[in-house]
Amino acid sequence: MRIWSLDRLISPVVAAFILALGLLVAPAWAQNTTANAPAAQAVSEQQLLDELGKIQGRITIPDQKAATLQQPQGRDYQSFQRSTLPWVGAVAIIGMLLAIALFFFIRGRVRTQAGESRQKILRFNALERLMHWTTATAFIVLAITGLNLIFGRRLVLPLIGPEAFSTWSSWSKYAHHFVSWAFMLGVLVMLVVWVWYNLPDRYDANWIKSAGGLLDKSNRTHPPAGRFNTGQKLVFWSVVLGGISLSVSGIYMLFPFAFTDINGMQTAQYVHAIIGVLMVAVIIAHIYIGTLGMEGAYEAMGSGTVDLNWAKEHHSAWVEEQQEKVGGRTPPHTAAEPAE
Numbered sequence: 369m370r371i372w373s374l375d376r377l378i379s380p381v382v383a384a385f386i387l388a389l390g391l392l393v394a395p396a397w398a399q400n401t402t403a404n405a406p407a408a409q410a411v412s413e414q415q416l417l418d419e420l421g422k423i424q425g426r427i428t429i430p431d432q433k434a435a436t437l438q439q440p441q442g443r444d445y446q447s448f449q450r451s452t453l454p455w456v457g458a459v460a461i462i463g464m465l466l467a468i469a470l471f472f473f474i475r476g477r478v479r480t481q482a483g484e485s486r487q488k489i490l491r492f493n494a495l496e497r498l499m500h501w502t503t504a505t506a507f508i509v510l511a512i513t514g515l516n517l518i519f520g521r522r523l524v525l526p527l528i529g530p531e532a533f534s535t536w537s538s539w540s541k542y543a544h545h546f547v548s549w550a551f552m553l554g555v556l557v558m559l560v561v562w563v564w565y566n567l568p569d570r571y572d573a574n575w576i577k578s579a580g581g582l583l584d585k586s587n588r589t590h591p592p593a594g595r596f597n598t599g600q601k602l603v604f605w606s607v608v609l610g611g612i613s614l615s616v617s618g619i620y621m622l623f624p625f626a627f628t629d630i631n632g633m634q635t636a637q638y639v640h641a642i643i644g645v646l647m648v649a650v651i652i653a654h655i656y657i658g659t660l661g662m663e664g665a666y667e668a669m670g671s672g673t674v675d676l677n678w679a680k681e682h683h684s685a686w687v688e689e690q691q692e693k694v695g696g697r698t699p700p701h702t703a704a705e706p707a708e
């Protein structure tokens with residue numbers, strides 16, 4: 369008589385084997401399924417966020433901010449930084465470049481209709497030029513290094529590779545932090561030195577009505593303007609108000625949490641980034657009109673003097689004021705150019 373049949377012996381052995389295998393494989397399988405389905409984890413995080421508002425822990429270091437691991441505003445900011453901001457930036461900058469290209473093809477270069485007079489008039493003194501170029505150089509450095517934060521990973525990283533990109537990005541961060549002080553100083557000095565000439569005056573309404581004569585292809589419309597025309601006043605106020613917003617939000621970021629909490633920090637970042645890209649677009653237009661777009665304009669900031677005919681066409685009221693100051697004679701600092 370066989371007490372242990374093969375069938376009877378096999379079943380407990382097989383059962384024990386399957387159990388042991390199950391114990392070994394189940395945890396690994398469970399881990400694998402979560403790793404392969406990150407959504408499962410995300411859903412639970414989302415539930416925590418929905419229910420608690422924040423994902424927080426308990427910490428023993430004095431900095432209690434570190435106890436918050438995630439909060440909904442952080443995710444909003446992340447999506448703004450990764451998708452909204454690059455879109456706003458691209459639309460503003462590419463849109464402006466396209467608008468300038470269109471303007472150039474339709475209108476061409478704005479030329480001095482009366483030609484050169486060979487007489488020069490001082491438009492910006494040395495202090496004004498120093499102030500302009502300090503602010504301008506600082507802004508260009510800030511613009512390039514700031515745009516690297518928005519577009520660098522997409523546009524620069526694939527071109528130069530991760531190592532060079534990481535070196536460039538850390539240097540560009542230092543440059544952004546240190547050069548910002550020169551920009552802030554420049555904007556303040558600009559405000560003090562030029563504010564008087566940028567207040568609204570009696571020429572503005574007419575200048576706006578005729579769009580500064582810029583759309584007149586025959587180049588005959590030259591609405592009178594004081595030292596700065598309405599278009600330039602808009603550039604001035606964009607630089608001053610935009611510059612002040614960038615400076616205040618920038619100082620919040622240079623000294624994180626010194627003046628505000630996490631929500632304030634995020635607001636500062638939104639303001640800084642949006643104003644920054646809009647200002648880049650405005651300055652691209654300014655650089656165009658100060659160089660390629662208008663004959664004779666660059667000299668004003670280059671040597672400081674402009675041709676008298678240029679000044680009469682673009683800033684007739686200012687030239688008259690200068691002449692009145694000296695009793696109708698040649699304005700001060702005016703010099704005839706030596707004949708060739």
Ligand code: HEM
Binds near residue numbers: 507601604
């Ligand atoms: C390569 C870059 C730049 C060039 C070639 C340039 C050129 C000029 C020129 C020629 C003028 C005098 C226009 C006139 O005679 O009426 C001027 C004025 C001015 N610039 Fe610039 N500029 C540059 C960059 C900047 C930057 C980056 C800023 C500020 C962030 C700036 C702010 C101003 C302001 C506020 C004025 C006075 C208002 C006006 O004329 O529009 N410039 N610039």
